[in-house]
Amino acid sequence: MNSWRRSLPLALALIAAPCAAIDEPASAAVLVETMKQARHSDGFEARLAITSGAADKAAARPVKVALIGQITAERRRFLVRGIAPERIRDRYVVAAQDAAGRVEAYEYGPHVAGPVPLDPLSRLFDSEFVIWDLFGAWWDWPQQALSGSGSVEDRDCQWVRSRPAVRSPIKEVASCVDRDRALALSTKIYDGQQGLLRTIRVDKLMRKGNGGGAMAKKMTVSAAHGPLTEIEVYGGDENYQVTPETFDVLERVWGR
Amino acid sequence: MNLVSFALGNLRRRPARTALTLSAIALGIAAVVALTSIAWGFEASWQKANDARGTDLIVTRMASQNAMPSPFAAAPVREQLARYPHVQEVAGLLSEMLSVGEDNPPIFVFGWAYGSYLWEHLKLLDGRWPADRDEPAVLLGTLAAELLHKGVGDRIELEGRSFEVVGTFQSTALVENGAVLMTLDQAQAVTDKPGKVNVLNLKLDGQATEADARFVKEQVRKALPGYAAITSGELVSRNAVVRIAKAMSHVTILIAGLVGALIVFNTMLMSINERTREIGVLQALGWRRTTIMQLVICESLVLALAGGLVGIAVGVLIASGLEQAELMRGKIAAIYSVPFFLSVLGLSVVLGVGGGLYPAHRAARLSPAQALRHE
Amino acid sequence: MTRASAGGTALAAEPILGLRNVSLHFDDGRTKALDGVDFAVDEGEFVAIAGPSGSGKSSLLNLIGALDVPSAGEIFFRGAAYSGNADLAAFRGRHIGFVFQSFHLIPTLTALENVMLPALGRSWSAAAQRRRAESLLADMGLRDRLHSSPTTLSGGERQRVAIARALINEPSLILADEPTGSLDSANAEQVLEFLVGLRAEKGLTVVMVTHDEGISARADRVIRMRDGRIERAGQPA
Ligand SMILES: Nc1ncnc2c1ncn2[C@@H]1O[C@H](COP(=O)(O)OP(=O)(O)OP(=O)(O)O)[C@@H](O)[C@H]1O
Ligand SMILES: [Mg+2]
Numbered sequence: 001m002n003s004w005r006r007s008l009p010l011a012l013a014l015i016a017a018p019c020a021a022i023d024e025p026a027s028a029a030v031l032v033e034t035m036k037q038a039r040h041s042d043g044f045e046a047r048l049a050i051t052s053g054a055a056d057k058a059a060a061r062p063v064k065v066a067l068i069g070q071i072t073a074e075r076r077r078f079l080v081r082g083i084a085p086e087r088i089r090d091r092y093v094v095a096a097q098d099a100a101g102r103v104e105a106y107e108y109g110p111h112v113a114g115p116v117p118l119d120p121l122s123r124l125f126d127s128e129f130v131i132w133d134l135f136g137a138w139w140d141w142p143q144q145a146l147s148g149s150g151s152v153e154d155r156d157c158q159w160v161r162s163r164p165a166v167r168s169p170i171k172e173v174a175s176c177v178d179r180d181r182a183l184a185l186s187t188k189i190y191d192g193q194q195g196l197l198r199t200i201r202v203d204k205l206m207r208k209g210n211g212g213g214a215m216a217k218k219m220t221v222s223a224a225h226g227p228l229t230e231i232e233v234y235g236g237d238e239n240y241q242v243t244p245e246t247f248d249v250l251e252r253v254w255g256r
Numbered sequence: 257m258n259l260v261s262f263a264l265g266n267l268r269r270r271p272a273r274t275a276l277t278l279s280a281i282a283l284g285i286a287a288v289v290a291l292t293s294i295a296w297g298f299e300a301s302w303q304k305a306n307d308a309r310g311t312d313l314i315v316t317r318m319a320s321q322n323a324m325p326s327p328f329a330a331a332p333v334r335e336q337l338a339r340y341p342h343v344q345e346v347a348g349l350l351s352e353m354l355s356v357g358e359d360n361p362p363i364f365v366f367g368w369a370y371g372s373y374l375w376e377h378l379k380l381l382d383g384r385w386p387a388d389r390d391e392p393a394v395l396l397g398t399l400a401a402e403l404l405h406k407g408v409g410d411r412i413e414l415e416g417r418s419f420e421v422v423g424t425f426q427s428t429a430l431v432e433n434g435a436v437l438m439t440l441d442q443a444q445a446v447t448d449k450p451g452k453v454n455v456l457n458l459k460l461d462g463q464a465t466e467a468d469a470r471f472v473k474e475q476v477r478k479a480l481p482g483y484a485a486i487t488s489g490e491l492v493s494r495n496a497v498v499r500i501a502k503a504m505s506h507v508t509i510l511i512a513g514l515v516g517a518l519i520v521f522n523t524m525l526m527s528i529n530e531r532t533r534e535i536g537v538l539q540a541l542g543w544r545r546t547t548i549m550q551l552v553i554c555e556s557l558v559l560a561l562a563g564g565l566v567g568i569a570v571g572v573l574i575a576s577g578l579e580q581a582e583l584m585r586g587k588i589a590a591i592y593s594v595p596f597f598l599s600v601l602g603l604s605v606v607l608g609v610g611g612g613l614y615p616a617h618r619a620a621r622l623s624p625a626q627a628l629r630h631e
Numbered sequence: 632m633t634r635a636s637a638g639g640t641a642l643a644a645e646p647i648l649g650l651r652n653v654s655l656h657f658d659d660g661r662t663k664a665l666d667g668v669d670f671a672v673d674e675g676e677f678v679a680i681a682g683p684s685g686s687g688k689s690s691l692l693n694l695i696g697a698l699d700v701p702s703a704g705e706i707f708f709r710g711a712a713y714s715g716n717a718d719l720a721a722f723r724g725r726h727i728g729f730v731f732q733s734f735h736l737i738p739t740l741t742a743l744e745n746v747m748l749p750a751l752g753r754s755w756s757a758a759a760q761r762r763r764a765e766s767l768l769a770d771m772g773l774r775d776r777l778h779s780s781p782t783t784l785s786g787g788e789r790q791r792v793a794i795a796r797a798l799i800n801e802p803s804l805i806l807a808d809e810p811t812g813s814l815d816s817a818n819a820e821q822v823l824e825f826l827v828g829l830r831a832e833k834g835l836t837v838v839m840v841t842h843d844e845g846i847s848a849r850a851d852r853v854i855r856m857r858d859g860r861i862e863r864a865g866q867p868a
Contacts, residue, residue, distance in 0.1 A: 257744045258751070259751060262739075541729065543720060624699070628731075
């Protein structure tokens with residue numbers, strides 16, 4: 001009987017989030033606004049299977065983590081909890097954006113004594129999974145410009161280039177936005193010295209459970225150097241109940 | 257003597273051809289009978305599995321036909337549902353596809369409300385049931401135990417947590433035999449969905465009728481926007497396997513119908529070509545065109561009906577053979593009914609008339625003088 | 632024998648059959664099977680049609696029997712022209728009895744069933760049909776062969792079954808196309824006797840195609856055909 005009751009498809013808040021389709025001509029401002037609205041969530045949980053070194057897929061064991069996120073007008077914060085394998089079990093990474101737009105991250109769990117600061121741009125779990133990317137901070141940057149249309153996996157999209165006004169380690173982000181799905185199908189992240197750091201590409205879409213729109217089910221992160229990382233959503237909850245305990249470590253660090 | 261006995265005589269004139277035609281029709285009809293009776297039996301057995309579980313209505317949150325049900329906080333919905341008349345029990349269920357350990361493909365993990373009626377239809381084969389709602393214990397369905405190579409006393413890992421296998425069970429539903437089962441509370445903990453379910457199963461009391469089920473369904477539609485109540489019958493008819501089986505039987509009916517009609521068509525066309533002069537004689541004897549058409553249609557009908565009867569017998573044999581086959585034993589039970597056999601005969605009539613119509617028209621259209629000159 | 636005495640009835644004033652300038656063409660007029668044929672047959676007459684092969688004898692019989700429609704001209708039955716629009720099958724069933732050279736019996740049916748065949752699909756009761764068929768076969772001297780298959784009958788017996796079949800609907804006109812052509816002389820004689828007897832006993836009109844001069848000598852009148860035309864009508868030669 002339960003064959004239709006598959007694992008729950010989930011919003012992956014990274015770059016992907018659905019929104020109502022827009023029909024007016026897409027200016028950069030419209031696309032940016034669409035993406036900002038689509039990213040809003042009072043709470044979600046996504047279970048990710050992160051596989052790096054996809055060149056030898058069979059040998060690569062996925063790392064499973066739970067990602068909890070909250071993106072509202074007041075708060076933008078994420079919590080990553082390691083599930084499997086054993087070595088990452090119950091290791092936590094928490095990150096939040098402060099009023100100035102800066103992202104701070106901390107690591108805690110049985111393997112470290114107390115929350116220790118972590119570079120939000122660091123690669124997690126030996127993969128190209130980077131917590132800074134989750135925030136989509138570039139949608140708040142002042143310089144947004146269209147830069148032509150593109151196509152990812154046969155889906156049409158519109159390239160938007162975002163540049164920060166203030167000093168930032170990331171100098172430019174280019175996103176190819178699918179207007180109808182309110183989803184960035186491809187995101188390229190550049191820094192000042194090396195140029196392109198990594199590309200995040202949406203491979204598979206799924207429909208959102210509680211309404212129209214699509215979300216990423218599977219994506220590939222390719223670094224300029226190094227192996228591919230595949231991130232797949234295998235479970236989760238679109239309407240996760242964030243409790244005071246969820247981010248209490250962060251609250252304590254910030255309250256300090 | 258009448259038209260039918262004349263028609264029978266005409267068919268007997270070419271015994272080999274008649275037999276071949278008849279067996280081709282019989283084969284087609286047999287395929288229809290076997291597949292359809294099994295598809296129905298299949299549906300009925302799912303229905304039975306559902307009935308065995310005692311679930312009358314299933315409440316989920318569903319945006320549309322294709323979207324997956326999202327987990328929802330059970331308490332408020334459950335409270336609402338419990339208020340409806342005849343609702344005896346509301347049992348929460350949480351299901352996910354999770355991989356057990358690192359090497360196994362994902363498998364269904366069910367969390368069932370502890371102590372709910374859901375557990376009652378299972379047959380415990382080995383071990384015991386969970387001792388309480390918070391025991392980190394699982395039971396394995398027969399198929400799951402086989403797939404995972406685990407049994408009572410072993411441990412399995414789900415989402416980084418370790419569980420003891422305390423029992424194995426057998427269910428009337430295949431899906432459940434392939435699943436890992438734990439209490440709802442454990443499932444909620446393991447997937448970090450406290451208080452949530454994807455499905456609420458409703459059991460109505462003994463007095464409840466189908467109308468009562470429909471009433472509850474209607475209430476859910478009105479009072480709980482975003483939620484849908486589905487009767488177990490609807491659930492079965494939405495089931496993919498049942499749908500595939502039915503679609504296959506429909507396609508078979510279509511193909512068998514077309515092929516059967518073509519065979520009748522071909523045979524009758526050959527037959528009337530051979531008998532052109534005889535048809536001229538009949539016309540000379542004062543037979544009207546309609547009588548000649550009746551004769552040809554009658555012959556094709558006899559062919560198709562005889563093929564249909566033989567086909568029904570062969571189809572029943574095939575279906576019972578399939579039921580006995582090693583692979584299928586106990587999983588399917590073909591269902592027959594008088595209306596079903598009558599419709600199969602109806603199908604035969606349709607293909608007999610369909611296949612015979614044009615040849616009959618051809619025969620009736622012959623010019624008698626030309627037909628008599630025909631060699 | 633005069634026409635009036637042949638019919639022996641008041642109806643003799645009007646011929647049972649009249650052909651006026653009847654032609655039958657095939658292959659877009661390249662073949663003229665019949666080319667302007669005029670003649671009449673009186674009620675109760677026994678007419679023989681003679682002529683070489685291909686002269687149009689069978690074509691003429693087909694037209695009279697409403698198995699075919701003329702390319703030109705008109706055919707009258709008891710004064711009324713029959714045209715292509717009328718229910719020719721009903722007309723044949725009601726008024727015409729055919730006898731063919733090669734019998735054309737249905738091999739899967741018994742003698743009795745063959746005789747009943749023309750009545751099939753009509754409103755007669757089965758019992759009445761059967762009684763009538765049995766008595767006709769008895770008249771033809773086939774009382775013992777009612778349930779025989781045609782394949783077990785001799786040529787003469789088969790043709791007698793065919794004559795019984797032609798009579799079952801009580802027609803007024805018998806059309807026989809070389810009814811003795813496939814028979815030895817003894818059987819031919821017997822069949823001819825039956826046909827002549829029909830005229831004598833039942834007052835039926837018989838039109839018979841034959842090659843045999845001896846047989847046409849038994850007719851009231853011989854119509855000789857050549858190349859689709861009537862050569863000379865008159866008393867037997
Ligand atoms: N359906 C037809 N199509 C073409 N030609 C035909 C057809 N029927 C008859 N004919 C031609 O018309 C002519 C007269 O034929 P019909 O059969 O009337 O001759 P017949 O006098 O009966 O000959 P026989 O003594 O050989 O039976 C012949 O030349 C024949 O080939
Ligand atoms: Mg001839």
